[in-house]
Amino acid sequence: MLKHFLTLEWISFFRSASFKSNLGIKILMIFGALYFMFVFLAMGVGAYYIIKKEGWGDPLEVVNQFLIYYLVADLYLRYMLQKMPITNIKPLLYLPVEKNQVVGYSLGKTVISFFNWSHTFFFLPFAIVLLVEGYNPTGVIAWQLGIMALIFCNNFINVLVNNKDQVFYAVLAFITIMGACQYFNLFDITQYTAPLFNALYQIPLTALLPWVMLFALAVSAFTYFRRHMYLDAGLASKKSVAKTEDYTWLNRFGNLGTFLKNDIKLIKRNKRSKTSVIMSFLFIFYGLLFFTGGIEAYDGPVWKIFAGIFVSGGFLFSFGQFVPSWDSAYYPLMMSQNIKYKEYLNSKWYLMVIATIITTVLASFYLYFGLDAYLAIIVGAIYNIGVNSYLVLWGGAYIKTPIDLSSNKKAFGDKQAFNSKTLLLTLPKLILPLGFYALGHYLINPTAGYIFVVMAGVLGFAFKNKVFKMIEHIYKKEKYKTLAAYKQKA
Amino acid sequence: MIKIENITKTYGSATVLNIANLEIPKGQSFGLVGNNGAGKTTLFSLLLDLIQPTTGHIINNGVLIDESEAWKPFTSAFIDETFLIGYLTPEEYFYFIGELRGQNKADIDALLPEFEGFFHGEILGQKKYLRDLSKGNQKKVGIVASFIGKPEVIILDEPFANLDPTTQIRLKGIIKELANNREVTVLISSHDLIHVTEVCERIVVLQKGETVKDIRTSTETLKELEVFFESEGMPKSQLG
16 A cells, blocks of 8 residues: 555656756756755754854753754744645545555655754754764763654644644744843743753653654644544635625725725735735844844945845735736636736736835834934835836746645745746846945945935836836737646646 | 637647638627537637637737737636636625726626526625635636626637536526627537527537538537537448
């Protein structure tokens, strides 16, 4: 039986649509994976010596102190990215296969996932260095095994809480607050968690505890799925109660309002788009890294503009960059309905402009860091509206990845979204404004730098009709290819 | 109304559609039949400019379809579920289509009761998004949406498939009524010979992308089609 499962798995891997994406991207991905493995390895080996050299204390204890955040971050990533095992069960239900086997296999599959073994690249070399440096071997091995069990615990926790958004966001909020408290020296959660991890080393027998926990979690995940393996229970897709909404206040904008209404519903009622908007909200806080001087590399004056672009352009980058793809599920309707391309693009443009303005207003708390900081954000917003909004729409014409609105997977960095054309288009989005500013800043004075960037934005705004004609033309040219691409489900 | 001139569609070396000349006059109810792969959906997709013809042109009411968008205001269609917006309720979807076609909410509210029988109480006020409706109910929504805004050309791909018997009968009534209205040209494709002969005044048979029959519907049409499809694909020697 296992043999059958494995052959199916093999075939599905090699025949998947993404595997057939072009060779260049594959090579890039392999290099990416190798790079991350190398970074993790280097961190595993180097962490010990860096901590020692910087004099932060005993390396093992330092690692233990931050382990709680590491584990939570891992859980977060899993929740967002790791595929759930139940998706492929349906066709197996009516075949002569025992349910226990199906569930066992599906859960087993999650165990060998990349999300579990990738951690070994850090923890194993770190443990080896500990041994070399004369730490107690039994302790180190117990610690290593304990951490491993905890990472696998995460695996099953993720399986169990999958699709329970409320629980998940509550935990996330709690940890974020804890992190903030620690940063501002209000309350330090690690004081309570670090001893637990230290105990794994000091009292090797305690390493059994995480394993017991892991066993309990695995069993409960198994029974949970075994019990819910019916089409109308665990395997059913969630259905929400629908409410008809009018947004009549948008009617005054005519056809534009019609599209805006639709886009608001799109964002509100689909998981994937909701995630994107939440992410774009987080972009607002990205500027803190720059304006608090938190990271030295960002202290140069030019980086202010970089921060300004990102803070005000979160929505533009996370939602706007996938613009026609949001409508991929019903693109044939949009293309044959009584809609002019120009109106369609225009509505998306307005959506981005409105979002950029709202973000800029929300970001007014940067005034706390001085007028100059907020000025950088306003300048960034003007450039975003005047130039980047077009570039995003332009790039969208070449992104032909259909988006599955109901699923959150791949919300972060869909590899097919990175083709050479969109990569080239990010240059003017980010580098160009930096260049404009640097030109003014170093040749004349900082104010001139701002004025240069603003000028670029205003010029772009002034030529809107001309630019739109160009973009419309590109969309029309790509229309048939886009329609064909959206037809293939990823 | 619709003029098809030298249309071919080729994928690689396979020609999936090849129609030298086909003209559909205004007000005609036009039926398209053919086995799987005969090119029915390809032809409809070309009519909606969803795919690009390899050669030739389609002219809809004087508008060259692949060059101008001016055919959109008077043409509507339901091909498959990609014409539905999954995260809207049926009402919202009707309003959305209505607004695109210059009909306000009151117009739509006045229009929908006409289709109450067709909906069979399963569409309106159900507190469900389109994505959560059954295939058959989704189809009902798509078909009714294509009637919104007084279109002059209505294109329906396999409208009878997936519908329950009651709804099929009601849909036939609706299409017949449209056919009687000489302002509206209706194009329908179907696998069901009985339905299509009942509602269409003209039937064209596609076989491997080419028109092999062009019949003005009469009492003998059904028999003629049945004989044709019975023998389709059989070697000539067996036909006798």
